[in-house]
Amino acid sequence: MGTWDTGPFDNDTAADFADVLDDAEPEEREALVRGVLARTVDANGWLAEGEKAVAAAALIAAQCPGGDPIDTPYGPEEPMPVFAADLRTLADDALARVMSEEAGPASNWVDPEKWKRWRGNVNRLRTVLAPPPPTIPLFEIE
Secondary structure (H helix, E strand, O other): OOEOOOOOOOEHHHHHHHHHHHHOOHHHHHHHHHHHHHHHHHOOOOOOOHHHHHHHHHHHHOOOOOOOOOOOOOOOOOOOOOOOOHHHHHHHHHHHHHHHOOOOHHHOOOOHHHHHHHHHHHHHHHHHHOOOOOOOOOOOOO
C-alpha cells in the first residue's frame, strides 16, 4: 500500500519498523532506534531508512516535554525504554537530513496539501526534540 497518511507511522516502512521494535527484546529497542537515526544521518545518496528515522524520532519526541504520545494502531504496541538524552539531538539531525534531502521521504509526496501536512508534522517533531536553552543566570543575586 505504501503511504496512506502523513503521520510518522502512516507508511509500510515505518509500520514494519514498529513490528521489528515489538519483536525485539526490550533491551535491544534503543539500539534499533539509535541505529536507524545514525544510518540516516550518515547515509550517502538515497535515504533508505528515512521513513524509519521519522518514526524513531517520533518515539523519542513522545518522551520529551510537549511531545505527543504515539497513538496509532501502526506504531509499536510494546513499551519503549526511556531513551538516552543524546538521542534527541541525533533524532533532530536525522529529521533535518530527511527534510533537506531530495533523495528521501520529502521527495515522495505528489499531493501538495499532504506534503505540507507531513512537513508540518516533521517540523513539530523537530520543535519538541530541540533541547531547551541552557539556563545561565544573567547576573547573580546576593
